[in-house]
Amino acid sequence: MCKRGSVIEANVVDTIFPNKGLVYVDGKKIIVHGAIEGQKLRIQIVKKRRDRIEAKILEVLERSPLEQEPACRQFGLCGGCTYLHIPYESQLEIKASQVLKLLQDAAIKGFDFLGIEPSPKESAYRNKMEYTFGHGGDGLLELGLHRKRMRYEISPVTGCQLVDEDFLCILDSVLGYFREVGIPFYHKKSHQGVLRNLVIRKAGTTNEILVNLITTSQQELTLTDLSERLQQLHLTGHLKGFLHTINDGKADTIQADSIRVIWGDDHITERILGLTFQISAFSFFQTNSYGAEKLFSLVRDFASPRPDVVFDLYCGTGTIAQIISPLADQVIGIEIVPEAIEAAQENARINNLDNCRFIAGDVLTELDALHHQPDLIILDPPRGGIHPKALDKVISIDAPYLIYVSCQPVSLAKDLKVLAASGYTATRVKCVDMFPHTPHIETVVQLQL
16 A cells, blocks of 8 residues: 555645645555645655655645635745645644644753744745746746746746735846847756846845846846846835846856946845844845844843853854844854855944954864853754754853754754753743745744753
């Protein structure tokens, strides 16, 4: 019954992170990608290992009582909003229960669970979108998001619920222009073509907009007409700059071989909790501006009692370090990306914060060079969590308090298990929903030695 390739009808009885349903057949647990509790499905076994069986959905036989009509006609075609057909309150309940289950399975005990903080905006909350040029089903030049489970086809984003109308207005203008002038898109297979991506950033707190066109260098482009077209658009925000980035790399990632300012400035500005942050084309910043205020406020609330010395590890552009700085005598941030540290230093200068110091380097090695004893260490690692050697190094410092900010609850549970074995106790846990209509969730944990 559970052989690879077998087709089965089954009911989904639970969900686990991220966006996976559980069914049981002959007492065996099967993980079904994209399934929702309460659905009846026809599924096919695609992977079978000794300890794990996975299946894909062939057909939804009965919808879940949780499901509703999605507000976007591209739902199911692009991979942007996997939870758009679930009421927002139910999304929050699903995410909170998944985080709790992961922590319970890791034997993390004794903490106060403070629930989940909803996003201040349920739709049009993103301040950044990366769109890709390609072809749609009709073969025309298209600009949008990758079709679900298809590497080369692009889905249009008309009516997208993740962004406001300014994003869609700019996208339509850019797409219309390049259809008119006949510039070819970059083919990932042949590595031939010009148009690769369009990245739009719109600051949630200032409404400033930065447009970045990413192309190869295979054809020289004159972008004066497009720039004028963008400047004449009727937007609710205001265009701050238009950039042209050259990317000749073969990988399907956005990088910059060179950046040219076609018009305006090379950055936008966000104002969060009384501080100003300049955001350039490739700066990391939380993609939900008002959700970021909730997240950073929570971190600040968890940073008690008042610390003298704070280490902010994996600090990125130093946002959390600067939010925390009024509470502390000294904050030291460490980040491996030099450009992020440069941005952190510049933002600290803009905000007149003289108690923040930022270091470019690997957490594992840079901690050895510090001769301060922190009262608090803030950990905000990438999705994979903290490298085991770096985590051992953090533990050896014996800071009385830790705050762990996680965008990946699976990695969080793994690292908390190590911290618990080393004497740290999780005291408070709260989730913050930064990504409505998706399975992603931020979690903040306060720990005490």
